Amino acid sequence: MTEALNNAMDPADEERPPTVPGRDLFSKFDALIAERQALLDTGVRDPFGLVMERVLSPTRAIIRGRETILLGTYNYMGMTFDPDVIAAGKKALDDYGSGTTGSRVLNGTYQGHRECEEALKEFYGTRHAMVFSTGYQANLGLMSTIAGKEDFIILDADSHASIYDGCFLGDAQIVRFRHNSVDDLARRLGRLPADAGKLVVLEGVYSMLGDIAPLKEMVAVAKRHGAMVVVDEAHGMGFFGEHGRGVFEEAGVEDQVDFVVGTFSKSVGTVGGFVVSNHPKFEVLRLVCRPYVFTASLPPSVVATAATSIRKLMHAGEKRAHLWKNSKRLHLGLRELGFDLATPEAQSAIIAVLLPDQQTTVLMWQALLEAGLYVNMARPPATPTGIFLLRCSLCAEHSDEDVGRIIDMFATAGRATGVIA
Amino acid sequence: MTDRTQTFAKVAELIEPFNKKGVELTDSTTFAGDLEWDSLVVMDFVASVEDEFDILITMNMQAEIETVGQLVDAVDKLKTED
Ligand SMILES: Cc1ncc(COP(=O)(O)O)c(C=O)c1O
Numbered sequence: 365m366t367e368a369l370n371n372a373m374d375p376a377d378e379e380r381p382p383t384v385p386g387r388d389l390f391s392k393f394d395a396l397i398a399e400r401q402a403l404l405d406t407g408v409r410d411p412f413g414l415v416m417e418r419v420l421s422p423t424r425a426i427i428r429g430r431e432t433i434l435l436g437t438y439n440y441m442g443m444t445f446d447p448d449v450i451a452a453g454k455k456a457l458d459d460y461g462s463g464t465t466g467s468r469v470l471n472g473t474y475q476g477h478r479e480c481e482e483a484l485k486e487f488y489g490t491r492h493a494m495v496f497s498t499g500y501q502a503n504l505g506l507m508s509t510i511a512g513k514e515d516f517i518i519l520d521a522d523s524h525a526s527i528y529d530g531c532f533l534g535d536a537q538i539v540r541f542r543h544n545s546v547d548d549l550a551r552r553l554g555r556l557p558a559d560a561g562k563l564v565v566l567e568g569v570y571s572m573l574g575d576i577a578p579l580k581e582m583v584a585v586a587k588r589h590g591a592m593v594v595v596d597e598a599h600g601m602g603f604f605g606e607h608g609r610g611v612f613e614e615a616g617v618e619d620q621v622d623f624v625v626g627t628f629s630k631s632v633g634t635v636g637g638f639v640v641s642n643h644p645k646f647e648v649l650r651l652v653c654r655p656y657v658f659t660a661s662l663p664p665s666v667v668a669t670a671a672t673s674i675r676k677l678m679h680a681g682e683k684r685a686h687l688w689k690n691s692k693r694l695h696l697g698l699r700e701l702g703f704d705l706a707t708p709e710a711q712s713a714i715i716a717v718l719l720p721d722q723q724t725t726v727l728m729w730q731a732l733l734e735a736g737l738y739v740n741m742a743r744p745p746a747t748p749t750g751i752f753l754l755r756c757s758l759c760a761e762h763s764d765e766d767v768g769r770i771i772d773m774f775a776t777a778g779r780a781t782g783v784i785a
Numbered sequence: 786m787t788d789r790t791q792t793f794a795k796v797a798e799l800i801e802p803f804n805k806k807g808v809e810l811t812d813s814t815t816f817a818g819d820l821e822w823d824s825l826v827v828m829d830f831v832a833s834v835e836d837e838f839d840i841l842i843t844m845n846m847q848a849e850i851e852t853v854g855q856l857v858d859a860v861d862k863l864k865t866e867d
Contacts, residue, residue, distance in 0.1 A: 516843075521828050531844070538844035542832055555841045750825050 408726045409733070411741040421445055422633075422761045427738065435756045435770060436740035440713050441602045441683055442761035443633030443673045453634075456668035463663045468495075469650060472661030480667040483674040484638055488609055488624060492646040494639050495667065497659050499598055499627030500526040502637030505655040506594060506625060507565070508534035515561035518552060518586075520544065520577070522570055524596065533654075536563075543570075546581045553589035562591035568600030568611030572747050572755065573706035574714030576600075579615035587620055594623040599712060602631030602677050603684040603760075628670045631677065636662050636670055683760040687713055690758045690767050697771035702784040706753065715756040716742075717774075724783060725752040731777035737770060792838075792864075793857045799833050800853070812854025838864055 404410060418426040422442035423434050443449055456476055466472035477495055484493035496502040507530025511517050517536045519527060522543040531538045539556070541548040549564070556562060564586040566577050579595065586593045597610030605613025612621050622643060628636035639649075650656060662670075688710075695710035698717060706716035719725040722743060729741045732754075740755040747753060756770075778784035797810050803826050804810075808819050816822050822830070831842055834856070840863040842850075850856050 539841055540828060540832075540844065548832070551836065552841060555835075555839065745824075750823070 403722065403726060406723070408730050411726055411729050414738075422759050423766065425738070427733070430736060432733070433737050433762075433766060433770065435758070435762075436738050437759065438599070438630035438757060439633060439759050439761075440599075440687060440757065441631040441633070441677060441680060442759045443631065443676070446633070446673065446676065448676065449633065449669045449672045452672040453665040453669040456664040460664035462665070464661045466660060467657055468661045469657050474661075474664055474667070476664045476667040476671070477661060480636075480671040480674075481638075483671040484640055487607070487674050487678055488640045489607070489618075490624075490640040491642045492640060494646070494649060494653075494656065495662065495670075496637040496639070496656055497662055498635060499596075499625065499629060499637030500529075501655040501659065502625050502627070502639050503527050503596065504530040504533055505649070505653040506623060506639055507531050507536075507563075508655070509649060509653045510592075511536035511561065511563050513537075515563065516556055517563050517565060518549065518556075518591065519565040520567065520570075522572070523565060524567065524571065524598070527565055527567075527596065544575065544577055546578055546585060549582055550585045550589075553585065553591065556589070558590070562586075562589065564591045564593050565596070566593065567596045567598070568604065569598075569712040569714065571599050571714060572742055572753070573716045574599075574710075574712045574755070574757075575707050576604075576611050576711045579612050579617055583612075583615070583617040583620045592622040593620065594625060595621050596625040598625070598627045598630055599714065601626050602680065603687055603713065608677055608680060608684060628666075628673075632670050632673045634666050634669045634673065636666060680760075687758060687760040690760075690762050690764075691715065693767050694756065694758060694770060697767070698774055701771070701775050701778060703774065703778065713758045715758070717754045717756065719752050719754065719783065722752055724781060725754060727781045728777055728783055729754055731780055732773060735773045735777060737773045789857060789861060792861050793853075795837060796834065796853065796857055796860065799830065799837060803830055810853055812852060812857070814853045815851050816853075816856075817851065834860065840864060 414427065416425040416427060422439045422444050425432055425434055460474055460476065464472040464474060468477065480495050481493040496505060503526035507517060507527060511534055513535040515536045516539055517531055518539045518541060520543055521540045539552050541552050566579060566582055568579065569576050583593055595612045597612065600610035602608045604611045607613060610624065612618060612624065623639055623641045626638050628634045691710040691713045695705060695715050698715065699705055704718040706718055719728060725741055729739065732739055742755050743752050744750050800810060803822065804820060808814060814820065816827065831847060835841055838860055840860065842859065846859060850859055
């Protein structure tokens with residue numbers, strides 16, 4: 365260890381026998397550490413080390429003492445400061461305490477968890493709903509449990525990390541198809557044994573590029589080959605389809621989808637995950653799903669805020685319309701300025717701006733932040749095709765005026781960094 | 786040509802568009818080390834091999850395949866299983 369790294373974290377350090385100098389289990393990260401340091405040495409701020417000092421509303425925070433417009437949250441429906449949601453959370457905190465200190469299957473299911481599942485059943489019109497502690501765990505749980513060693517999981521190559529990790533946690537045979545390609549899915553299903561158990565995993569909205577899946581065609585192909593279908597609607601809940609259930613509702617395939625996975629950490633505005641289904645044997649999953657059993661349940665205040673928010677989302681037609689209007693306007697505005705966008709038109713509330721390399725992306729990100737606008741920076745491996753992008757996600761609480769200001773800020777920052785002419 | 790030589794030749798042909806550095810291909814050429822492929826290239830390449838031979842190479846199998854020779858053997862085995 366060098367002098368600088370040899371801090372006071374472990375006073376016993378000095379007594380350890382010297383090993384190969386500098387080599388230990390962390391050595392595999394050396395390239396990443398060096399790459400990151402090289403970037404920071406150019407004088408830019410760390411895009412992955414930002415702190416929100418205060419949060420004023422779903423669309424405003426104080427970052428480094430400056431009021432900043434938030435355009436990089438998953439707070440699509442702006443529910444985080446809804447007065448009814450906050451009141452429900454405070455009441456639950458008073459009535460049930462700060463946490464459950466236990467698993468859903470032991471002492472961790474309170475009245476509030478049940479009510480939250482009831483709200484989900486009503487929202488989705490399904491017979492069953494199971495609440496997990498995060499959406500990540502909902503995917504881990506479903507993928508690893510439902511498909512066994514002899515079964516096949518067929519997933520889109522651009523699937524979210526939680527879907528991949530769920531596959532790796534289980535024993536199923538994993539087959540990938542090219543992103544959003546109906547033909548590729550059909551070909552692969554056609555090569556599988558006709559009588560094998562099959563689960564096709566799709567997402568409504570893909571979160572990096574903001575593109576949506578051709579669910580109507582994909583679900584039809586999956587059903588033709590006798591597969592069960594799960595759709596992850598993490599980024600679709602709240603504003604696709606008549607009831608805001610997601611892209612699968614808008615695609616008219618509700619009766620064909622076997623499971624919907626979702627999260628409370630986006631449109632619902634808190635934290636938690638779920639799976640809903642009409643399968644008659646669904647409830648058995650509560651006994652066999654390890655990421656459900658071997659972790660503590662959500663705090664009472666969280667399930668109370670979630671249930672209240674979900675019920676309000678059932679009647680959020682106006683907010684939804686406003687969010688669509690803003691998304692289309694921002695997409696058009698950026699396109700007209702000459703930015704390269706990931707989709708030809710706005711397909712969701714996520715607008716991804718493609719940039720040529722890491723350096724340009726960070727410079728652009730920083731220029732926007734300094735102007736008072738926060739967006740997400742995304743890079744491989746989070747991005748699918750080895751691309752760098754700035755991801756903008758709109759919130760139903762952004763005003764028309766906000767969208768105008770955002771477009772202006774992009775114009776100025778884009779010209780200053782040479783991204784646009 | 787034996788079946789294996791034919792499979793090798795076809796696999797080599799499919800590798801070419803992704804062989805940016807013109808690495809010479811033998812049974813012991815590794816995908817990660819010699820060809821320096823990342824997971825995205827692997828995904829594209831595997832899909833093209835699957836479509837060429839009309840087989841499926843699951844991610845579980847891919848985890849065991851490190852060299853060109855191992856891939857050729859796996860392809861031959863999968864072809865005869867059909
Ligand atoms: C598609 C998808 N699924 C699942 C998740 C996980 O959700 P959570 O934040 O509740 O763990 C996310 C969130 O990043 C996601 O984008």
